[in-house]
Amino acid sequence: MAIIKFSSTNGTFCSLQGQPVYPQLSMEGDIIIGGIFPFHRTWELTESLLFAVEEINNSSSLLPGVSLGYKLYDTCSSTPMGVRMAMALINGNENSNLNEQCTKPAQVQAIIGETHSPVSMAIANSVGSFSFPVMSHYSTCECLSDKKKYPSFLRTVPSDYYQSRALAEMVKHFGWTWVGGIRRDDEYGNSGMAAFIEAAEQLGVCLEYSLPFFRTYSQEKVLRIIQQIKSSTSRVIVAFVTYWDLEILLDVFYQHNITGYQWVGTEGWISDSTVSRLDKHKILQGAIGLAIPKTKVTGLKDFILDINPLQSAGSNHSEDTTVCTGQEKLSEMDNEFTDMSLMPIFSNVYKAVYAIAHTLHNLLGCTQTCPTKKQPDPLTFLEQLKRVHFKTKDGEEVYFDKNGDPVAKYEIINWQTVEDHHEFVTVGFYDSSSLAHNRLAIKMASIVWVQYTNQVPVSVCSESCPPGTRKAVQKGKPICCFDCIPCAEGEINSIKCEQCYQDFWSNSHKNECVKKEIEFLSYEETMGILLTAVSITGTFLTIIITIIFFRYKNTPIVKANNSELSFLLLFSLALCFLCSLTFIGQPSEWSCMLRHTAFGITFVLCISCVLGKTIVVLMAFRATLPGSNVMKWFGPPQQRLSVLAFTLIQVLICVLWLTTSPPFPFKNLKHYKEKIILECQLGSAIGFWAVLGYIGLLALLCFILAFLARKLPDKFNEAKFITFSMLIFCAVWITFIPAYVSSPGKFTVAVEIFAILASSFGLLFCIFLPKCYTIILKPEKNTKKQIMGKVPVN
Numbered sequence: 001m002a003i004i005k006f007s008s009t010n011g012t013f014c015s016l017q018g019q020p021v022y023p024q025l026s027m028e029g030d031i032i033i034g035g036i037f038p039f040h041r042t043w044e045l046t047e048s049l050l051f052a053v054e055e056i057n058n059s060s061s062l063l064p065g066v067s068l069g070y071k072l073y074d075t076c077s078s079t080p081m082g083v084r085m086a087m088a089l090i091n092g093n094e095n096s097n098l099n100e101q102c103t104k105p106a107q108v109q110a111i112i113g114e115t116h117s118p119v120s121m122a123i124a125n126s127v128g129s130f131s132f133p134v135m136s137h138y139s140t141c142e143c144l145s146d147k148k149k150y151p152s153f154l155r156t157v158p159s160d161y162y163q164s165r166a167l168a169e170m171v172k173h174f175g176w177t178w179v180g181g182i183r184r185d186d187e188y189g190n191s192g193m194a195a196f197i198e199a200a201e202q203l204g205v206c207l208e209y210s211l212p213f214f215r216t217y218s219q220e221k222v223l224r225i226i227q228q229i230k231s232s233t234s235r236v237i238v239a240f241v242t243y244w245d246l247e248i249l250l251d252v253f254y255q256h257n258i259t260g261y262q263w264v265g266t267e268g269w270i271s272d273s274t275v276s277r278l279d280k281h282k283i284l285q286g287a288i289g290l291a292i293p294k295t296k297v298t299g300l301k302d303f304i305l306d307i308n309p310l311q312s313a314g315s316n317h318s319e320d321t322t323v324c325t326g327q328e329k330l331s332e333m334d335n336e337f338t339d340m341s342l343m344p345i346f347s348n349v350y351k352a353v354y355a356i357a358h359t360l361h362n363l364l365g366c367t368q369t370c371p372t373k374k375q376p377d378p379l380t381f382l383e384q385l386k387r388v389h390f391k392t393k394d395g396e397e398v399y400f401d402k403n404g405d406p407v408a409k410y411e412i413i414n415w416q417t418v419e420d421h422h423e424f425v426t427v428g429f430y431d432s433s434s435l436a437h438n439r440l441a442i443k444m445a446s447i448v449w450v451q452y453t454n455q456v457p458v459s460v461c462s463e464s465c466p467p468g469t470r471k472a473v474q475k476g477k478p479i480c481c482f483d484c485i486p487c488a489e490g491e492i493n494s495i496k497c498e499q500c501y502q503d504f505w506s507n508s509h510k511n512e513c514v515k516k517e518i519e520f521l522s523y524e525e526t527m528g529i530l531l532t533a534v535s536i537t538g539t540f541l542t543i544i545i546t547i548i549f550f551r552y553k554n555t556p557i558v559k560a561n562n563s564e565l566s567f568l569l570l571f572s573l574a575l576c577f578l579c580s581l582t583f584i585g586q587p588s589e590w591s592c593m594l595r596h597t598a599f600g601i602t603f604v605l606c607i608s609c610v611l612g613k614t615i616v617v618l619m620a621f622r623a624t625l626p627g628s629n630v631m632k633w634f635g636p637p638q639q640r641l642s643v644l645a646f647t648l649i650q651v652l653i654c655v656l657w658l659t660t661s662p663p664f665p666f667k668n669l670k671h672y673k674e675k676i677i678l679e680c681q682l683g684s685a686i687g688f689w690a691v692l693g694y695i696g697l698l699a700l701l702c703f704i705l706a707f708l709a710r711k712l713p714d715k716f717n718e719a720k721f722i723t724f725s726m727l728i729f730c731a732v733w734i735t736f737i738p739a740y741v742s743s744p745g746k747f748t749v750a751v752e753i754f755a756i757l758a759s760s761f762g763l764l765f766c767i768f769l770p771k772c773y774t775i776i777l778k779p780e781k782n783t784k785k786q787i788m789g790k791v792p793v794n
Contacts, residue, residue, distance in 0.1 A: 027053070029069020030373045033356060034089035036082055036113030036123065039074035044304050045137070046072055048346035049112065051303045052353035063361050065369045068353075071107075075114055082119040083126050086111060090132060109360070109375055110135060110385070112352045115345075116242075117141035117188040124153040131379040135355065137348035140267065141188045142195050145403035152382050154404035156348040156355070157292060158432075160188070160240075162408030163266060164195035166290055166430045167238060169440050170412065171264060172203040177480045178461040179205065179236040179264075180229065184245055185212035192240040192266065206461065206480035208234040215244050222248075226256050236459040238264045243275045246284075254281045262450045262457045265289030270413050271344075276422040285417050286450035290410040290430065292344035296394050300346060351398050359385045408432035416448045468510025470497035486510075489673060503667075505674045517675040521584050521746040521753075528584050531753050538577035538760055545768050546570045552775050556783055565616070565639060569609035569767070575602040576760040580753045592663040592680035597654040599756060600691035604650035606763065607698040607729075608643040613767075614705045614722050615642070650694055657687030679748070696733060702726050721766050728762030 024039060025046060033053070037045045053068045073085035089108045110133040114120045120139035127134060128151050135154045136144075142161040144153050171179060181196070183189035193210055200207065209232060211225050229237075241249070246269055253259070263284050269275045270289030279285075363384050364370045376384075389399040400406060412428035428442035449457055465471055465484035470491075474481045487497035487510045500506055500513035507514045522528050549566060552558055558566070579602050582595035616639065661684035668677035682688045703726035736755035774781050 023071040024074050025050075025070070025072040027069045029053075029057075029067040031066065031360060031375050032069045032071055032108040033353065034086075034108035034111040034113075035070055035072040036075050036085050036089075036111060036119075037072065038077045038115050039072075044342065044346055045115070045349055047304045048297070048300055048349040049353055051297075051300050052350045052357075055299075056353070056357045062357055063364070063366060063370060066360070066364065066366070066373050068357065075119055077116060077119065079119050079122045082114050083122050086123045086127055086134075090127060090130065109133075109381060110356050112137065112349060112356075114139065117144065118186055120144060120153070121150070121187060124150040128152045131382050133356075133378065133382045133385055135352045135385075137352055138345055140192075142191050143187055145405055147403060152378075154355075154385065154400055156351045156398070156406055157267075157345075158408035158410070159403070159405045160192040160266070161195055162405075162432045163290055163410065164192055165199040166408070166410055166432070166440070167196055167264060167266070168199035168203055168205060170288075170290075170430070170442070171200065171205055171236070171238070173440055173442065174456055176236045176262075176457075176459040177205050178208055178234045178459050179238055180208050180232055180234045181210040181238045181240070182213055182225075182245075182249070183210060183240040184242060185214040185217075188242075188268070189213075189240045193238075196238060196240070204480070206478035207238075208232050208461070208478075213241065213245055213249065215248050222252055226252060226258065229258060229261075230256070233461065234459050235260070235457050236262045236264060240266050240268070242268050243272045243278070246275050247278050250279055250281070250283050253283050259283060260451060262459070263287035263289075265413075267291050267410070270415075271424050273342075276415070276424075279422065282417060282422075284415055284422070285452070286448055287415040288427070288447065289413055291413045291424070292348070293409050293411045293429070294426075295344055295347040295396060297343070297347050297350050297392070298394055300350065301343070304346075351392065351396070354390070354392060355385065355388050355398060358390045359388045362388070412442060414447050417452070467512075468506070502669055503676065518678055519672075519675050519746055520586050520678040521749045522586070523584055527746070527750055531750065531757070532581060532584060534757055535577050535580045535753075538757060538764065539574050542570055542574040542577060542764060545764070545772055546574075548772055548775060549768075555775065557771055557774055557781075564636060565609050565613050565643075566768075568643065569606060569613070569763075572602055572606040572609060573760055573764050576606055576756060580756045583749050583753050583756075587665040587678050587680045589665060592665055593658055595680065596663055596682075596688065596691065597658065600654055600695065601647065601650050603695050603756075603759075604698060605643070605647045606760075607695060607702055608646035610722055610725070610763065610767070611646070611698060611702040611705070612639045612643055614702055615639075618705065618708070646698060650691065653687070653690050653694060657684055657691065660684055661687065663688075677746070692733075696730075699726060699729050699733070703730060721770055725763045725766035728766065729759045732759045732762065 025035075033049075035046065035049055039046065049070065049072070053070060056062055057067050071089060073089070075082040075085060089111055091107065111123065111127070112135050114123060114136060115138045117139040118141075120134070120136045121141065121144060124134045124144065128149075131152050133152050133154065135156065137155070138157050139155060140157055140160045140163065142159050142164070144150050144155065145159050145161060179200075181193055183193035189212070197207055197210065209228055211228060213222075213225060217225075239246075263286075265284075265287055267290050270287065271291035275284070359381060360376070361370075363376045363381065364372055364374075386400055386404060389397075391397050398406070408430075409432070410430040411426050412430065414425045414427045415422045416425045417423075425446065425448075427446045428440070430440050432439060444456075445454075447454075447456075449455065461478070461481040462471075462474075462483070465482070469484040469486050471479075471482040472485045473479050474483060487506065489506065491497035491499055491506060491510065503516055504513035505516045506512070521531075523532060546567065549558055549563070549570070553563055575598075579595070579598040582591055582598055585591065663680045663683045666679055666681035668679055671677055703723065706722040706726055732755050736751060739751045
């Protein structure tokens with residue numbers, strides 16, 4: 001059985017000066033593990049190492065045939081002592097001096113420790129150049145992840161890098177955007193708070209203050225800190241401190257009656273039972289923070305509590321000191337030494353020992369047995385240790401990232417006062433390996449806040465802006481302090497006013513972008529229904545007149561007015577009435593092309609027929625003169641050809657328009673900000689005005705000819721009616737142009753439809769209504785004698 005050696009120096013457990021310091025606890029073995037712990041603070045840490053070594057030495061599957069030993073030192077939480085112990089472990093000669101060369105092989109395989117970050121930094125820095133592994137169970141400073149400065153450092157506790165971000169996410173989760181900070185004035189506190197501030201700012205959380213504190217500060221310095229906290233408006237304090245700092249801070253807070261603050265703690269103190277006992281005045285009541293998750297190491301608790309009190313071989317006791325018999329049972333006692341609240345830290349030591357053992361198992365090539373017991377060189381061992389990956393007997397997975405850090409997992413602890421003491425209640429979890437939205441899980445209903453309330457405390461610099469306003473940062477203050485300024489039309493949000501997308505507009509409260517109202521002339525609205533009704537009525541009247549003319553096609557009045565052109569004109573008028581319907585409804589690619597071309601062609605056909613009738617009237621008068629034979633030059637074939645020629649010119653214009661730059665549906669977003677006008681863009685404006693101009697040219701020519709023929713001595717002169725119809729037609733379209741240009745939205749389309757219908761009705765009524773009146777109501781005048789009345793003599 002291995003021999004455990006205990007030693008002391010002159011009866012004192014800690015020694016910073018004087019005689020060389022030997023290991024406080026050691027055991028021989030094939031391969032030795034070094035340990036540097038603050039024995040005087042938590043002696044159970046060493047017990048967890050002893051427990052792990054005993055398990056491994058008794059294991060047949062891990063390092064079979066190889067025994068582990070250890071050398072354990074007490075640093076007394078001193079940085080110089082820690083460095084001295086580390087060098088002693090490497091050299092293996094506690095009596096070495098500065099003149100001796102340190103070139104012989106290291107006497108231990110790795111060092112486990114130290115608890116406090118500053119001590120671990122000094123140790124890792126001093127042995128890093130030798131590639132000698134140092135594995136800490138509780139040093140959380142983010143700085144230790146820097147592999148350039150600490151290339152051989154690993155740890156089984158998460159880095160403050162992750163803790164700072166977890167704290168920032170938790171603070172944001174509770175809606176606190178304005179918090180204060182107290183940090184321990186050393187690398188642990190300063191780097192931890194700096195990482196927290198960086199993460200908090202990314203989440204929109206501001207620090208009103210970040211105050212350094214150290215237990216050796218003068219009273220004057222402490223008083224300045226207290227005054228700054230008193231004058232602050234934030235009600236949340238994030239504390240990157242240790243239990244030593246809180247021992248002083250709690251008394252100072254009580255002396256100055258500073259209460260009612262919501263404390264947010266780090267793993268450095270939030271689950272520390274010593275701090276809980278120190279908080280006699282319940283300053284920390286309701287505190288919430290991150291703690292290393294509770295873990296189970298089967299058998300470890302019983303191993304620690306079953307140990308008899310140690311009796312130091314060289315101890316001297318005064319007469320008033322109660323001497324232990326060595327037979328007391330720790331499991332039967334209730335004091336700080338039996339408190340298992342630090343079991344997660346003990347577990348970290350346990351995992352560190354097993355990480356070393358698994359690395360050795362892999363390097364020594366162990367299967368049924370280990371073929372060699374030779375200690376690997378430090379660099380080879382360090383590289384293999386970084387890649388180790390295993391599960392503990394209780395199923396916990398252990399591995400390190402590229403910085404030598406484990407996966408960051410935390411319990412969220414809430415201090416709840418029961419009777420006269422604090423209890424640590426787990427109210428949530430944080431897992432950095434999960435997706436961003438799943439990392440933080442908190443049971444809000446389980447939390448008891450400061451002053452024993454169930455309501456989340458409020459800590460903001462400025463209240464949230466109401467909907468429809470934006471934040472304007474107050475000059476010289478952090479972004480969390482702002483005024484609320486109303487958003488402009490079409491903008492929303494309460495952080496900053498953001499322009500809605502082009503198809504959206506802000507609602508009346510300016511807190512949401514809603515779909516813009518789409519406007520076009522539809523069949524469902526009143527205007528669309530009325531114009532459709534008028535169009536159908538015009539078509540129906542045209543059909544009735546066509547039936548009347550067809551019924552009386554052999555009567556003199558129908559024959560005298562060129563029945564063929566009359567029927568073609570009625571057909572074109574029906575098309576004119578119907579083409580107005582293409583302007584109603586939601587614009588599409590086909591409807592946009594159809595509406596303008598159909599309108600242009602049907603109206604040219606219509607005007608061509610009227611022009612043909614006018615020319616016929618003039619020719620007919622000339623034909624009555626003696627010796628005149630002009631009608632042979634403008635008979636029915638020529639009339640049809642002229643109508644066809646005039647119409648084909650318009651067709652050609654439309655074809656050119658459609659092939660070069662046709663009309664297309666378009667969303668007009670400029671005319672109205674709050675709605676979208678669906679309209680047909682002309683494509684080529686030249687094409688549109690060419691179509692319209694050609695219609696106007698024919699109409700003007702027709703008007704001039706009809707005007708010249710209006711006083712011809714004919715009993716029933718059609719030229720008079722054509723003159724009136726052309727006068728109405730030209731007046732309508734001359735009025736249409738400025739109305740078309742100035743009308744907004746769907747009214748532009750309505751004006752165009754009105755112009756089409758008005759001019760169509762003008763032609764229909766002026767040319768055909770008098771004839772229908774005569775045919776139906778004055779049949780006695782519908783005779784050849786009446787139509788061909790003699791020309792009076794002057």
